[in-house]
Amino acid sequence: MSLVVVGSVAYDGIETPHGRRDRILGGACTYISLAASYFTKPSVVAVVGEDFEQDDYNFLAGHGIDLGGLDRVPGKTFYWSGVYSADMNDRTTLRTDLNVFADFAPKLPDRYKEFPYLLLGNIQPSLQRSVRGQMNGLRLVGGDTMNYWINDYRQELLNTIREWDFLLINDSEARLLSGESNLRRAACRILDMGPHTLVIKRGEYGAILFRKDRYFIVPGYLLEDVFDPTGAGDCFAGGFSGYLAQQGLDIHRCDIEPQELHRAVIYGSVMGSFCCEMFGVERFRTLTRQEIDARYQEFKRFTEF
Amino acid sequence: MSLVVVGSVAYDGIETPHGRRDRILGGACTYISLAASYFTKPSVVAVVGEDFEQDDYNFLAGHGIDLGGLDRVPGKTFYWSGVYSADMNDRTTLRTDLNVFADFAPKLPDRYKEFPYLLLGNIQPSLQRSVRGQMNGLRLVGGDTMNYWINDYRQELLNTIREWDFLLINDSEARLLSGESNLRRAACRILDMGPHTLVIKRGEYGAILFRKDRYFIVPGYLLEDVFDPTGAGDCFAGGFSGYLAQQGLDIHRCDIEPQELHRAVIYGSVMGSFCCEMFGVERFRTLTRQEIDARYQEFKRFTEF
Numbered sequence: 034m035s036l037v038v039v040g041s042v043a044y045d046g047i048e049t050p051h052g053r054r055d056r057i058l059g060g061a062c063t064y065i066s067l068a069a070s071y072f073t074k075p076s077v078v079a080v081v082g083e084d085f086e087q088d089d090y091n092f093l094a095g096h097g098i099d100l101g102g103l104d105r106v107p108g109k110t111f112y113w114s115g116v117y118s119a120d121m122n123d124r125t126t127l128r129t130d131l132n133v134f135a136d137f138a139p140k141l142p143d144r145y146k147e148f149p150y151l152l153l154g155n156i157q158p159s160l161q162r163s164v165r166g167q168m169n170g171l172r173l174v175g176g177d178t179m180n181y182w183i184n185d186y187r188q189e190l191l192n193t194i195r196e197w198d199f200l201l202i203n204d205s206e207a208r209l210l211s212g213e214s215n216l217r218r219a220a221c222r223i224l225d226m227g228p229h230t231l232v233i234k235r236g237e238y239g240a241i242l243f244r245k246d247r248y249f250i251v252p253g254y255l256l257e258d259v260f261d262p263t264g265a266g267d268c269f270a271g272g273f274s275g276y277l278a279q280q281g282l283d284i285h286r287c288d289i290e291p292q293e294l295h296r297a298v299i300y301g302s303v304m305g306s307f308c309c310e311m312f313g314v315e316r317f318r319t320l321t322r323q324e325i326d327a328r329y330q331e332f333k334r335f336t337e338f
Numbered sequence: 339m340s341l342v343v344v345g346s347v348a349y350d351g352i353e354t355p356h357g358r359r360d361r362i363l364g365g366a367c368t369y370i371s372l373a374a375s376y377f378t379k380p381s382v383v384a385v386v387g388e389d390f391e392q393d394d395y396n397f398l399a400g401h402g403i404d405l406g407g408l409d410r411v412p413g414k415t416f417y418w419s420g421v422y423s424a425d426m427n428d429r430t431t432l433r434t435d436l437n438v439f440a441d442f443a444p445k446l447p448d449r450y451k452e453f454p455y456l457l458l459g460n461i462q463p464s465l466q467r468s469v470r471g472q473m474n475g476l477r478l479v480g481g482d483t484m485n486y487w488i489n490d491y492r493q494e495l496l497n498t499i500r501e502w503d504f505l506l507i508n509d510s511e512a513r514l515l516s517g518e519s520n521l522r523r524a525a526c527r528i529l530d531m532g533p534h535t536l537v538i539k540r541g542e543y544g545a546i547l548f549r550k551d552r553y554f555i556v557p558g559y560l561l562e563d564v565f566d567p568t569g570a571g572d573c574f575a576g577g578f579s580g581y582l583a584q585q586g587l588d589i590h591r592c593d594i595e596p597q598e599l600h601r602a603v604i605y606g607s608v609m610g611s612f613c614c615e616m617f618g619v620e621r622f623r624t625l626t627r628q629e630i631d632a633r634y635q636e637f638k639r640f641t642e643f
Contacts, residue, residue: 120519214425217560238543239557250640252544252555255522295643335555336641338600 035074035099036278037145038066038271039164040154041134042079042103045313046114049121051260057313058089060111061154061177064264067317068271068304069152070096071325073278075271076145078102078164082109082133096317101142108133121262122236141167150278152270155179158186158193165196172283175199175228177270183209195227201270203234216241220248232273232298234266234305242298249295252336254306254328261312265305272304273297303328340379340404341583342450343371343576344469345459346439347384347408350618351419354426356565362618363394365416366459366482369569372622373576373609374457375401376630378583380576381450383407383469387414387438401622406447413438426567427541446472455583457575460484463491463498470501477588480504480533482575488514500532506575508539521546525553537578537603539571539610547603554600557641559611559633566617570610577609578602608633 040062046055066075076099085105094100111134114127139160146168153161153176165174175197182190183206194200200223204216210226211219216233220243223231231243239253276297282289303325310316345367351360371380381404390410399405416439419432444465451473458466458481470479480502487495488511499505505528509521515531516524521538525548528536536548544558581602587594608630615621 215562215564217562235543238540241557241560248560248640249643250557250560251643252546252557255546255553255555257520257522259520292643299643333643335553338554338556338597338604338638 034150034278034281035076035145035148036069036150036152036274037078037102037141037148037164037168038062038069038075038152038154039078039139039161040065040156040267041111042077042081042085043111043113043134044084045263046112046127047261047263047312048116049261049312050117050119051258052312054312055114056112058092059113059263059313061156061264061267063093063314064267064308065152065154065271065274066093066098067096067314068268068308069275069278070098070271071304071320071322072272072275072300073150074099075275076102076148078139078141078145080104080106080133080137081111083107085110092314092318102139102145104140106133110134115263117262121259139164149173150274152176152274153197154267154270155182158182158190162189162193162196165193173198173274173277175201175230175274177201177266178206180206180209191226197228199230199232200228201232201234201266201273203236203266207231207233217248230294232269232301234269236262236265240269240298240302242294244291244294247291249291249298251295251298251302251332254302254332256306256309259309262309263313265308268308269301269305271301273301276300299329299332300325302332339455339583339586340381340450340453341374341455341457341579342383342407342446342453342469342473343367343374343380343457343459344383344444344466345370345461345572346416347382347386347390348416348418348439349389350568351417351432352566352568352617353421354564354566354617355422355424356563357617359617360419361417363397364418364568364618366461366569366572368398368619369572369613370457370459370576370579371398371403372401372619373573373613374580374583375403375576376609376625376627377577377580377605378455379404380580381407381453383444383446383450385409385411385438385442388412390415397619397623407444407450409445411438415439422567426564444469454478455579457481457579458502459572459575460487463487463495467494467498467501470498478503478579478582480506480535480579482506482571483511485511485514496531502533504535504537505533506537506539506571506578508541508571512536512538522553535599537574537606539574541567541570545574545603545607547599549596549599552596554596554603556600556603556607556637559607559637561611561614564614567614568618570613573613574606574610576606578606581605604634604637605630607637
């Protein structure tokens with residue numbers, strides 16, 4: 034069932050120990066939608082400039098992504114560039130040109146407003162909130178945020194996530210948001226802020242899903258080569274929410290089968306791992322659902338005892 | 339079945355954000371033996387000084403540990419002290435007094451020589467090798483090492499581990515030993531050095547077991563409070579090898595059930611997690627096999643999908 038995805042569509046300049054690429058398709062909304070497209074129909078809400086390439090448009094459309102909410106306006110598309118450290122655990126931003134993204138005020142096409150699932154990529158919390166407010170009959174809503182909003186827009190962020198079902202953040206963000214360094218205690222505090230489901234992403238070490246009464250941990254997939262980690266967290270979000278949307282799940286319900294949430298975390302991990310295998314979104318040019326399911330089975334084999 | 343354990347028995351001074359203790363029982367051999375004692379009968383080979391307390395002797399003996407190979411000689415017991423960083427991921431050594439440990443030349447009581455299992459704690463590689471040479475009819479031998487031996491005694495270490503079945507090291511040691519930063523490739527290289535089984539410990543992130551044809555990953559247990567991580571890696575080694583000894587396994591055999599090795603990794607993780615819950619070896623004063631098996635089941639619950 035349809036999943037509305039809100040966030041940035043961008044051009045990226047990326048340098049990793051494996052090489053560099055400039056002006057390649059990127060942005061949170063792009064990665065989330067591509068990953069989710071293997072499970073459900075994503076409907077994007079984003080803005081691009083006049084320089085947005087027809088090839089990139091066609092690539093997204095070719096994945097069955099609904100681009101009715103992709104606004105094209107005068108100006109240039111959001112541009113970001115950065116360089117990764119030798120072990121790829123750190124990255125330094127070289128340049129951020131917001132361009133048309135500076136005035137992004139997400140407005141949903143009318144038909145989007147009845148869709149049941151919403152994934153809010155990392156943008157200003159008040160914008161995330163305004164999107165949620167435009168939708169009727171939501172069955173499941175969740176999203177991402179980052180240290181900048183946690184530090185400088187705290188109250189706005191708290192008002193926003195209060196209305197979410199799930200929050201996806203990384204471990205340092207979880208510590209910052211909760212004021213707790215221990216992840217179990219951090220999760221406890223965050224689950225008191227509104228979301229009944231919290232997923233903490235740990236990069237190469239995997240992810241943890243927390244609910245009030247349980248948790249689930251998955252280790253990271255052991256890649257032989259990480260070409261480019263850009264977008265891996267967003268692909269996790271796309272796989273996680275895409276799988277839940279595909280199952281038609283409403284995690285509001287108390288009787289949801291916990292195993293379904295665990296499987297969603299695995300599919301998120303699978304999509305994040307594929308993302309790192311090539312630069313930018315390249316891996317999604319050839320990736321098949323069959324490969325995804327094979328890697329899912331691989332996760333089973335290397336974690337089962 | 340009997341497991342011979344070789345390594346240090348020491349007094350430690352430890353400071354963590356939760357407090358400090360001085361002159362408490364420690365040392366690799368101590369932690370390994372205590373953890374293994376819940377699964378099998380450990381027989382220690384170690385040296386202590388005249389200051390070694392009868393209470394500590396009784397504590398070890400009370401766990402069914404065979405102390406026939408614990409040599410008491412004139413002088414003082416090995417003393418180490420250190421202080422942990424706020425997040426406990428780093429520690430600084432304040433003092434190392436080798437004392438009687440400086441002249442440690444492990445000599446096995448005759449009856450030890452026929453025992454089937456051997457776990458070599460982190461000591462000089464040539465000493466580890468000499469112990470292995472004293473044993474007849476070994477069914478399984480493995481051990482630990484550290485960056486110091488990898489850097490400064492490399493050839494001696496390579497000659498030593500060539501004769502081992504399994505090697506237990508942490509991720510930075512695996513990178514150092516192999517010269518590969520990627521763990522999968524690092525493991526490949528190390529498995530060419532002799533051991534057919536490699537366990538890479540990742541601290542709070544768990545552990546990975548590698549064999550030529552497969553790998554198994556377990557995430558770390560999420561403790562609400564880490565009081566003192568000292569000895570956690572040794573307790574992992576004790577749980578891992580103790581469980582294999584209890585099962586009477588010979589991992590030489592090609593037809594060993596991989597699930598048994600996975601279970602050994604889980605028991606190692608369980609023992610490491612308990613170790614961190616109190617200072618030094620305190621947790622082993624009350625820990626029961628029932629609690630161990632309950633936590634094993636907890637690992638099943640939070641990793642199953």
